[in-house]
Amino acid sequence: MQSLQQNYTSAITVDASADAELQAPPRRLKGSAVKRKRDRRPRRVFPHICTIRTIQVTLAAIVCVVAMRAQTPVKTVTVDYRTFPGLANMDGNWAALKVGTDGKAYVGLACHGCNGHLVYYDPARDNMVDVGDLTSLSGEKGLGEGPQSKIHAKFGEGKDGRIYFATHGGWWFDYARFGTREGYPGSHYMAFDPKTGKVEDFGIGTRFEGVNTGAYDPKFNRIYGLTHPRAHFIYYDVATGKKVDKGRINNWDSICRTLGIDDDGNVYGSFGAGQIFVYDPRTDAIRELDARLPIREKGISLGRDYDKSETAWRTVVWDHETRKFYGVEESASTLFSFDPAAPPGSQVKVLGQMAVAALAAQRNVPYATLSLTLGHDRKLYFAAAGAEFDYVSSAGAVASHLITYDLRTGKLEDEGEMHLPDGRAVLGTNSADTAPDGTIYFIGAVGAKGDPPSEGYGGAIQGTPFRLALFILRGKGN
């Protein structure tokens, strides 16, 4: 285990001498009022000939919008942050964030074409520790096979205090290397013991496949997963060492990215056209429910990443109090509740839309992130992307918004753009969790301004270099 020995001071300093090219300011969202106005004009026989009145109305509308924007201060929420020293080339994080009962934030950092890392942040010591690269931890270093590039699924904490997870591959080469010697060897089930700092490798679960969705259930002491690309539902029984493959759940381009587990150890996922399945560990059987997610009808193609299917839930969290899941689906970031115990037909309820208001009604509302967590204050915290966000594949370097939904009052609120104390915007996140003390953490991208260029970057979002960071929202979730 390599300790990065980077201790942070409470004050965030900004390097004013940083390269100006790397200081691209975040774009603010463009208003859509003008566009809609233009679309409503009556059709004309000679559309290129405009009347003076049309021009006047259009100009007036533009002036109004600009004036309103100029006068309306941008609402912001400030988050603290920590980068991952020595790991500036890590290029993504999806779902892999868990704050243990020890208060440490466990993080999986991804690196396409190279080794991912298991890292944790200790808030008591304010330091970040690199447990190691996943290929080495898997015992595959030097084999010349596809690297263990990611932890792409949720961590879980066992009754023994260990942190359980499964690894994932990075590049798939259009599956041309699937099952070949140089291809990805397969996901490893693993456990990290915070007491010893050691990782136990339970071996490969399903050959050649990664685990891009997963969850750990402390009740049955099992690591669950959905594999990529063949979308099999699999699990590892830690006590017995048994590895089970229950077969295919979906197509590779529409594997849901979150498995939810209720208090009884039942495992839920979504598949097909907004359907939900449940795996019961008592019967070892998968059952498909009648419930349907509130998926918005597909329209024109957005040219989105092919594996962003808009047919499943993106993320869910289990609420021990109401014994319901709360989740955000993929097509329009619709917030819903899912009550497994409710009668068929009333299990799923729409609660709102966790999208930036200006984008919510648009067809191209940014793809929902995985950044949903339930605070101790009974509020759901969701980091909505300001533009389509997926690290280097993002549509723009636009600030994320923190959106909350109060389970007590039903109030949904956009708390504003997420910014660092130095003014930099959070450019997107894809994981969230709530600490025992109520602190809320996110992992995502931030513009690389202020960081030494020699360390490198995770990539660039439309020309803006970024690196990964742990974002810390204090005093909100209590």
Added chain:
Amino acid sequence: MRRRYILCAISFMIFTAAACCQRDLAYDNVVVPQDRIDARPLGYPPIDVIPDEESGNTSLTVAPNGDVYGATSGERAHLFVFNPRHGYVRPLGVIAGARSVSNALVVSGEGDVYIGTAPEGTILKYTPLREYQQPIQIGKPLTMTNLGKPVPDESIAAMTIDRGAGMIYGLTSPGAHFFRYSIATGKSTDLGVVAEKAPFGERFEKNKIMSRMLVVDQQGEVFASGENGSLFRFDPKKQRLEKLDLQVPAVPGRESWNRVDAFLLDPSGMIYGGTSDGYLFRFDPVKLAIVNLGKPLSQDRIDGLVRAPGGRLYGVGGDQQDMARVFSYDPSAGVYEVLGFVDVNRRPYYTWQAYVIGAMACGLDGTIYLGENERISKLYLFYPPAGEE
């Protein structure tokens, strides 16, 4: 210089990341051409469809009238029919007691459907009757006649039919018995075994090795593969099962674990076959000569092999943990073409890729059918280029 290096690196990262994430033209290149393939669910989703975990398609056969029959394996086995003109799969019912029907579905000249089951090992007869006029009732037991067990305490592992002779032939598991069933007399005969013992292997490997299909040639002789990858022949005139001095192509040293996955009788009288080591071969049943045609894919297994109008062969390979690819072979030129993954992209309506193919058949109109064998499975229709006979 340093800045230029950084910008170049960033540009490279943008390019490579985009290339790895998007389904662009590059991915179209690795799958079967989309103007030649489509898929059908096994019924009418979401209700009237063969359920997941019961839909693994492990048998396909074409009836004399052109209807395509299929059988599934899983928690329960189902029979379905596909009428090419009608266009959708019609589930016919549950094959009571069966969990698997593996290349063990044949149709007689009269149109009766014979099903060889596992693990029961019975032959069941289903007589079609106004199938498309009956409501779909998923879970309803199929009305069949039980024709008995050809070999006691054995499952049926494969079946084929000599329509002219009214004779069904099959293999059983685990004993690797070769049997015959006479449709006229209703009598089964155990003709011997094609494997005496399991090959040397790890201690958990206990299965005898035999072919996953059988084939009847133009003289009515029946062929299967058995131990050591050897071909076996049953001569109905001599009423004798014999081991031939012929081994199907294998990676040298792997003969004892090699088997024929798929057989195909060509109108020329030649028999084509694909082995579990992934070789295609041509077998002359008169001269008793095998020609190794090489490996169409770098993968193992040839799970299906059919002949399209015009004479081109189509097959599919890739084992259970792999991703299946379709290939073609032109016997006249001796040329292979790898056509890619079995993938249907009809966004935004449906999209699906099959990873494991369990059965393959060619319809009377030349449409090639591929049956997917996974927890969730569909029937694929592949339209090969028109060929003149």
